Amino acid sequence: MKPILSIRDLHVSFGQAAAEKEVVHGVSFDLGVGEVLAIVGESGSGKSVTALSSNRLIDYAGGRITSGKIELLRADGSVLDVTSAGKQELTGIRGAEIGVIFQEPMTSLNPVLTIGAQIEESFRLHRGLTGKQAQAAARDALERVRIPDAERRLKATPNQLSGGMLQRVMIAMALACNPRLLIADEPTTALDVTVQAQIMALLAELKRETGMSMIFISHDIGLVAGIADRVMVMQDGRVVEQGELSQILDKPQHPYTQHLLHAVPHFSSGTAARTDGARTTAPLPKPTLEVDDLVVRYPLKGGWFSKPVGAVHAVDGVAFDLMPGETLAIVGESGSGKSTTARAVLGLVSPTRGAFSVEAQAARPGQSRLPVQMVFQNPYASLNPRLNVEQLLAEPVIATGQPIDAAVRARMAALLKRVGLPEDSLARYPHQFSGGQRQRLCIARALMLNPSVVVLDEAVSALDVSVQARVLELLVDLQHEYGLAYLFISHDMAVVERIAHRVAVMYAGQIVEIGDAKSVLSDPQHPYTRKLIAAVPTIDRRNQHFELDTRQVPSLVRSVGFEPPAAKWLQHGADHKVRAEA
Amino acid sequence: MNYVIRRLKAFPLVLIGVSVVVFVAIRLVPGDSITAMLGTEAGLLTPQQRDSLAIYFGIDQPWPIQYWRWFTGLFSGDLGISVTYGKPVLTVILERFPLTLELALLSMLIALSIGVPAGVFAATRNERPADLGVRIAAMIGQSTPSFVVGLILIYILSAGFGVLPTMGIFTPFWQDPLENLSQMILPAVTLGCAFAASVTRVSRSAMLDVLSDDYVRTARSKGASERSVIWRHALPNALVPVVTLSGIEFGYLLGGAVIVEQIYALPGLGRMVLEAILQRDYALVQGAVLFIALNFMIVNLLVDLAYAALDPRIRLEGR
Numbered sequence A: 001m002k003p004i005l006s007i008r009d010l011h012v013s014f015g016q017a018a019a020e021k022e023v024v025h026g027v028s029f030d031l032g033v034g035e036v037l038a039i040v041g042e043s044g045s046g047k048s049v050t051a052l053s054s055n056r057l058i059d060y061a062g063g064r065i066t067s068g069k070i071e072l073l074r075a076d077g078s079v080l081d082v083t084s085a086g087k088q089e090l091t092g093i094r095g096a097e098i099g100v101i102f103q104e105p106m107t108s109l110n111p112v113l114t115i116g117a118q119i120e121e122s123f124r125l126h127r128g129l130t131g132k133q134a135q136a137a138a139r140d141a142l143e144r145v146r147i148p149d150a151e152r153r154l155k156a157t158p159n160q161l162s163g164g165m166l167q168r169v170m171i172a173m174a175l176a177c178n179p180r181l182l183i184a185d186e187p188t189t190a191l192d193v194t195v196q197a198q199i200m201a202l203l204a205e206l207k208r209e210t211g212m213s214m215i216f217i218s219h220d221i222g223l224v225a226g227i228a229d230r231v232m233v234m235q236d237g238r239v240v241e242q243g244e245l246s247q248i249l250d251k252p253q254h255p256y257t258q259h260l261l262h263a264v265p266h267f268s269s270g271t272a273a274r275t276d277g278a279r280t281t282a283p284l285p286k287p288t289l290e291v292d293d294l295v296v297r298y299p300l301k302g303g304w305f306s307k308p309v310g311a312v313h314a315v316d317g318v319a320f321d322l323m324p325g326e327t328l329a330i331v332g333e334s335g336s337g338k339s340t341t342a343r344a345v346l347g348l349v350s351p352t353r354g355a356f357s358v359e360a361q362a363a364r365p366g367q368s369r370l371p372v373q374m375v376f377q378n379p380y381a382s383l384n385p386r387l388n389v390e391q392l393l394a395e396p397v398i399a400t401g402q403p404i405d406a407a408v409r410a411r412m413a414a415l416l417k418r419v420g421l422p423e424d425s426l427a428r429y430p431h432q433f434s435g436g437q438r439q440r441l442c443i444a445r446a447l448m449l450n451p452s453v454v455v456l457d458e459a460v461s462a463l464d465v466s467v468q469a470r471v472l473e474l475l476v477d478l479q480h481e482y483g484l485a486y487l488f489i490s491h492d493m494a495v496v497e498r499i500a501h502r503v504a505v506m507y508a509g510q511i512v513e514i515g516d517a518k519s520v521l522s523d524p525q526h527p528y529t530r531k532l533i534a535a536v537p538t539i540d541r542r543n544q545h546f547e548l549d550t551r552q553v554p555s556l557v558r559s560v561g562f563e564p565p566a567a568k569w570l571q572h573g574a575d576h577k578v579r580a581e582a
Numbered sequence B: 001m002n003y004v005i006r007r008l009k010a011f012p013l014v015l016i017g018v019s020v021v022v023f024v025a026i027r028l029v030p031g032d033s034i035t036a037m038l039g040t041e042a043g044l045l046t047p048q049q050r051d052s053l054a055i056y057f058g059i060d061q062p063w064p065i066q067y068w069r070w071f072t073g074l075f076s077g078d079l080g081i082s083v084t085y086g087k088p089v090l091t092v093i094l095e096r097f098p099l100t101l102e103l104a105l106l107s108m109l110i111a112l113s114i115g116v117p118a119g120v121f122a123a124t125r126n127e128r129p130a131d132l133g134v135r136i137a138a139m140i141g142q143s144t145p146s147f148v149v150g151l152i153l154i155y156i157l158s159a160g161f162g163v164l165p166t167m168g169i170f171t172p173f174w175q176d177p178l179e180n181l182s183q184m185i186l187p188a189v190t191l192g193c194a195f196a197a198s199v200t201r202v203s204r205s206a207m208l209d210v211l212s213d214d215y216v217r218t219a220r221s222k223g224a225s226e227r228s229v230i231w232r233h234a235l236p237n238a239l240v241p242v243v244t245l246s247g248i249e250f251g252y253l254l255g256g257a258v259i260v261e262q263i264y265a266l267p268g269l270g271r272m273v274l275e276a277i278l279q280r281d282y283a284l285v286q287g288a289v290l291f292i293a294l295n296f297m298i299v300n301l302l303v304d305l306a307y308a309a310l311d312p313r314i315r316l317e318g319r
Helices: A047-053 A057-061 A087-093 A115-127 A131-144 A163-174 A193-210 A245-250 A255-262 A338-346 A389-399 A406-418 A423-427 A435-447 A465-482 A493-499 A517-522 A527-535 B002-028 B033-044 B047-057 B063-074 B089-124 B129-143 B146-161 B177-211 B214-221 B226-254 B258-263 B269-278 B282-310
Strands: A005-014 A021-031 A036-040 A063-073 A079-081 A098-101 A181-185 A213-218 A230-235 A238-244 A289-302 A307-322 A327-331 A353-358 A372-375 A453-457 A485-490 A502-507 A510-516 A569-571 A576-579
Touching: A005 A047, A021 A047, A021 A063, A021 A238, A036 A047, A047 A057, A047 A063, A047 A181, A047 A213, A057 A063, A057 B214, A098 A163, A098 B214, A115 A131, A115 A163, A131 A163, A163 A193, A163 B214, A193 A527, A230 A245, A230 A255, A238 A245, A238 A255, A255 A465, A289 A338, A307 A338, A307 A510, A327 A338, A327 A493, A338 A372, A338 A453, A338 A485, A372 A435, A389 A406, A389 A423, A389 A435, A406 A423, A406 A435, A435 A465, A465 A493, A485 A493, A493 A517, A502 A517, A502 A527, A510 A517, A510 A527, B002 B063, B002 B282, B033 B047, B063 B282, B089 B129, B089 B177, B089 B226, B089 B269, B089 B282, B129 B177, B146 B177, B146 B258, B177 B226, B177 B258, B214 B226, B226 B282, B258 B269, B269 B282
Parallel strands: A036 A213, A036 A230, A098 A181, A181 A213, A327 A485, A327 A502, A372 A453, A453 A485
Antiparallel strands: A005 A021, A005 A063, A063 A079, A230 A238, A289 A307, A289 A353, A502 A510, A510 A576, A569 A576
């Protein structure tokens, strides 16, 4: 049978004339009818560029197909040469024959138009439907992606829906006119892990229903394991390996594929958890950080006189302690209160109540009175672009009122070397570094004051998978060297497994389960933890089926004066306790 | 609705602040209204005559008492009597205001109907010759003073077509629309030129930003035509900065456009305020400034309401 999409020796360039730079160098593949091809690679590998060349959306991103052939088998059996097609033909296939889902559902929908208007547009463009008919079609499309209460959602604007709901809307839109090919460009990267599992389950179900072909782009080889028939691995604009799913996963030939499969963090249900924990030695040392009954509430005001009508209980009664040289990972989904907890520890939000005690290590030269430092998620946004590296590293020292002397400069040089940055970095500016290097810079900056606790808020989430692995290694080494305690906030279970000694699972502002990483990850007790862990895509569990679940997270808004009942904890093993649900 | 009421609650406070500042400021200028009104003849007045005039205009009292009298008068709509016109201040202002309002509306209409399409056009041809042309034109429009534009327009009309812009007595729109428009069109174009240039530049850069947004890519991936992508998906998102700019410009125009009114001999608010200041017509200056401040606040409120109408993410309630 003829393939639905056939790409031969595709070359794509960006930029004009002299500054032209080729980013895809001769990619070839065939996609059979009803087949799912996963394109796997890191950022800059050319995976999105390749896929978006098939409907020439790449033209609008500044790209140009310089040579090669793209043939699309149309619904009527004719073959369209996409590289030479005219504007009219291209708008005719976009949406009708090739649908696309993008990475960021929050920004990929037009903020000023209603959901309904945006879905109806596809029907108007390709089916000629108008008015009531288009409306009914849009409602059906929403119901098809299992959005509850579809009729009402049609009138909503994107800001009123959650990320997972928006991604369903995107899918509804992309599939509105039953395209025979769907391009999914990292469709779940911006979503929480349980939402990701639901979107993946939905895509698999829709694929079964319609028999469409799919190109699934991802950096996560574990994720594609559950959906792909074939895998194509790309690196630096070239295909390094392609073949059947099982062949790529079980017998990878190319070193880069092997690297992706083995060097990169994959979740393995606690078997890869660290064993160098601080709690193995008795007697226990004094904790570096103790948090007791931390509560953060944001009052809600309303009415004529702005009187309080309730409060958002962002963090409710969180308690934990952190030993020197130990990593406590706080995991949870967006809105669970994990970042608020971190920000309260840093003093960036003032807690409604709660006690902290930060035990400074024995005074060493350069020790500050603020033994807590932080590294944030986005290395691009957390370095001031106007300051060079020397000034950036001097910031924390200046903030504590110390002079910049020879000792400080020596420390800068030593730390840069330690985090693996070139010696001549001091005079350079942040934009001259890659994402991974910038995060190393953030780590060096956090260590300038010789802290005892470092709060890492999604510190590796924005990095490419292999960079992620190297930064994690660096963090572990630094922890041993300086006896640092890490408070590691993350939604990524694979990363957590690699770095955590202990794990605290947060749900709706409360810790529901806390304990030894191996125990929590391999033998979760709380229903939420179980759901969370079941949702993590893994290569080992690729054939498991994930149930669709559209239940909403409980609201965090409470009436004035509401106090949650005191938590009852069930002990499960030496260092593992679970909140008992009422 | 709650939001509008809350905003309106703040109006009196601002107006009191403005009134105090302007009350003091105008009195800090040397000279008094009687001398300014009568010129050299003021020297002929006997001290008694001067005093009785001062009593008549209410400027014999100490400042705080003058202010208090004027302030309490505000509540009954009494802004005092204009020394120069011999009429109530409110009457004088309301006679001048329709012209100023019409001028402001017309020039905004001209600015938006030229500026927005030009900006969109340039943005879709980013860095190509057409874009460059629009940008140069906008730069010229913005940097040419309005009196130059005005004089050139008058010259073209009189030298090229042998007609002079109708000056003299201003005809309100509701009396004779055609006559009114023929009087207003040139001043409106003169003011609209620079305004249109600013609108062009702002809408071009806003459009450029929006055109690289993700949802524009989504619209294209659905197979929407370029026209629909630009006008339906991108433009509404690019309008917020244009509304901001238009609001500010419109607010200024409501305060009167002194130079343009002077060139075309139009009896608008701008010239009135200028003359009132020169004549030390305290009551009129105070009243006019208060009126202009009120206009500004109303325009600002309308701009905020327009934001909310344009972009559902902007929620006014509960802010």
